[in-house]
Structures are given as C-alpha cells and as structure tokens.
Amino acid sequence: MEDKIKELVYDAFEIERDIEYQFKKLYGLTFVFKNDATIIKKRLSSNSLTPVGIIYEENNEYYFAPLDRNVSISDVVREYVKYLK
Numbered sequence: 001m002e003d004k005i006k007e008l009v010y011d012a013f014e015i016e017r018d019i020e021y022q023f024k025k026l027y028g029l030t031f032v033f034k035n036d037a038t039i040i041k042k043r044l045s046s047n048s049l050t051p052v053g054i055i056y057e058e059n060n061e062y063y064f065a066p067l068d069r070n071v072s073i074s075d076v077v078r079e080y081v082k083y084l085k
Contacts, residue, residue, distance in 0.1 A: 023080065
C-alpha cells in the first residue's frame with residue numbers, strides 16, 4: 001500500500017531521485033560519499049553529499065569501513081569496481 005501511494009505522489013509531482021557514489025583518494029585511503037539529488041518537475045529541489053565509509057587496502061585485499069549503518073554495501077562495491085576500471 002505504501003509503495004503505491006509513494007509511486008502515485010512521485011508520478012503526480014514528477015519526482016526523480018538520483019543517487020550516485022563518489023570516491024576521493026587521500027593518504028592511501030579512499031573516502032566514499034553518497035550524492036543524493038531530488039528533482040521535482042525537472043528542477044533540482046535538494047541535494048546532499050554524505051560521507052558513508054572508507055575503503056582501504058591491506059595485504060592485497062580491499063576492506064570497507066562503513067560510517068553509516070544504512071548504506072548499501074553492495075551498491076558501494078559495484079560503483080567502486082566501476083571507478084577502478
């Protein structure tokens with residue numbers, strides 16, 4: 001029921017959400033930021049840039065230390081692999 005209401009509101013007001021992850025290498029660590037933009041009727045309504053974690057390499061393996069409990073680790077990993085290519 002909630003999903004149908006949310007979908008109805010998003011369609012009525014032409015709301016779009018664009019979420020992307022950005023990576024910044026500094027001192028051997030990779031800082032991960034989540035950029036969350038809300039667009040209403042083709043205009044930017046709000047935008048937030050939130051630090052979500054740190055990626056570091058140890059013994060030829062990568063580790064992710066999340067700073068936010070609500071972050072989707074699989075999304076971060078998928079975007080980081082794209083970033084490395």
